[in-house]
Amino acid sequence: MTEKPGVVVTGASGRMGQMLVREVQKSDRLKLVGAVERSGNDWVGRDLGLCMGGTETGITVTDDALEAFARAQAVIDFTSPAATVGFAELAAQARAVHVIGTTGLSDDDLRKIHVAARHAVIVRAGNMSLGVNLLTRITRQVAAALDADWDIEIIESHHNQKVDAPSGTALMLGEAAAEGRGVALSEVSDRGRDGITGKRERGHIGFHAIRGGDVVGEHEVIFATAGERIVLKHLASDRTLFARGALKAALWGQDKAPGEYDMLDVLGLGD
Numbered sequence: 001m002t003e004k005p006g007v008v009v010t011g012a013s014g015r016m017g018q019m020l021v022r023e024v025q026k027s028d029r030l031k032l033v034g035a036v037e038r039s040g041n042d043w044v045g046r047d048l049g050l051c052m053g054g055t056e057t058g059i060t061v062t063d064d065a066l067e068a069f070a071r072a073q074a075v076i077d078f079t080s081p082a083a084t085v086g087f088a089e090l091a092a093q094a095r096a097v098h099v100i101g102t103t104g105l106s107d108d109d110l111r112k113i114h115v116a117a118r119h120a121v122i123v124r125a126g127n128m129s130l131g132v133n134l135l136t137r138i139t140r141q142v143a144a145a146l147d148a149d150w151d152i153e154i155i156e157s158h159h160n161q162k163v164d165a166p167s168g169t170a171l172m173l174g175e176a177a178a179e180g181r182g183v184a185l186s187e188v189s190d191r192g193r194d195g196i197t198g199k200r201e202r203g204h205i206g207f208h209a210i211r212g213g214d215v216v217g218e219h220e221v222i223f224a225t226a227g228e229r230i231v232l233k234h235l236a237s238d239r240t241l242f243a244r245g246a247l248k249a250a251l252w253g254q255d256k257a258p259g260e261y262d263m264l265d266v267l268g269l270g271d
């Protein structure tokens, strides 16, 4: 039997990090070989299993990402934009598949990730769930079928600890709607109206963010015209769906050529 690909989880103590650790430990196709946290985090230098309130795993949480990545075939990374940009370079040096779930990346961050993908497989998506990725396809199709008499608005809701807005998922849905309309999202995006904004611009795509409690993630794409509305909606109630998508991406990437990929590639929903 061939060896299972080894996985390092970055941001191991985070909401998604802990979920990812559990899912890799449960997997019969991947093996957990490392856990990375930022310098100064309480978990660094301690056994991962004990930190998570369970039994010893023999994996010591480290802040030395390159040393950990060198032992891995995949890095699963749901952290912060600054951390992810650094990890992209290190994962490329280690020739490990880099699965990026981090959102809130700037254009400059994306350029750096693009450079790293010359030497490594990078799979990045603002949402790793099958349902949301399918919804991007449906959104594109509906937007292509309707003209600009239909106003497009995207509403997203998340827990009160989320630090970026609009969510990565809302931006994926916005990109899909813009693509269906044949326009660039950057030209038509309206984010969070406030004050005397003037009337809604025809053809624009609006974004609105709700933050509260422990909402895992909810997204609505509204197509509104005189007398009728179409509302497409996705509700996530459990973070394991994002983690499972990330594991699928880590396995899928093992035999791919260096380059940038997304979950549509992984799920076979691409063009």
Ligand SMILES: NC(=O)c1ccc[n+]([C@@H]2O[C@H](COP(=O)([O-])OP(=O)(O)OC[C@H]3O[C@@H](n4cnc5c(N)ncnc54)[C@H](O)[C@@H]3O)[C@@H](O)[C@H]2O)c1
Pocket: 010, 011, 012, 013, 014, 015, 016, 017, 036, 037, 038, 039, 041, 078, 079, 080, 082, 083, 100, 101, 102, 103, 104, 125, 126, 127, 128, 129, 168, 242
């Ligand atoms: N793509 C998806 O499907 C999806 C799903 C859920 C969350 N996310 C995104 O994942 C990211 C993390 O979300 P979360 O809710 O787990 O946040 P979180 O704050 O709970 O966890 C982030 C973790 O990253 C760690 N971290 C930060 N900088 C680091 C560094 N330099 N080195 C190592 N670790 C570092 C933090 O210490 C923390 O433990 C966010 O950008 C979120 O939007 C994406």
Ligand SMILES: O=C(O)C1=N[C@H](C(=O)O)CCC1
Pocket: 103, 126, 127, 158, 162, 166, 167, 168, 169, 170, 216, 217
């Ligand atoms: O909890 C988060 O943070 C989430 N982030 C992603 C996003 O920005 O869309 C996916 C949903 C959960």
